[in-house]
Amino acid sequence: MAFGDSEGFVHQWADRNDFHVNNFLKELEFPDTPKILGNEMTDDSPLSSIGMPYSEDLLLSTWPQNQTFIIGQPPVEIESDIIQNIKQIDFVGYAPNPGTHLRNQVFFF
Numbered sequence: 001m002a003f004g005d006s007e008g009f010v011h012q013w014a015d016r017n018d019f020h021v022n023n024f025l026k027e028l029e030f031p032d033t034p035k036i037l038g039n040e041m042t043d044d045s046p047l048s049s050i051g052m053p054y055s056e057d058l059l060l061s062t063w064p065q066n067q068t069f070i071i072g073q074p075p076v077e078i079e080s081d082i083i084q085n086i087k088q089i090d091f092v093g094y095a096p097n098p099g100t101h102l103r104n105q106v107f108f109f
Contacts (some may be wrong), residue, residue: 076106 085095
């Protein structure tokens, strides 16, 4: 029997002194070590020195202009009575609810 404790240790108990946990044990296969590039990056190194992988396929940025579409709705205009009551502290503007809509309710026109 094997169990782990809260300190990260694995404890093994057996009914005999000579026991094997895995009878089909094989040697581990490790991956090849990656090739290290000769460029050393420092804090002042430009990101353009990394380079991009070369590909003969077309990039997604070459999508034809006639096949691109703008999706989504335009933002709803803020009502004039809300704009007149805006108060600004630092860079945050806020306005009280004028009572024309319920709280957290948005109308699309």
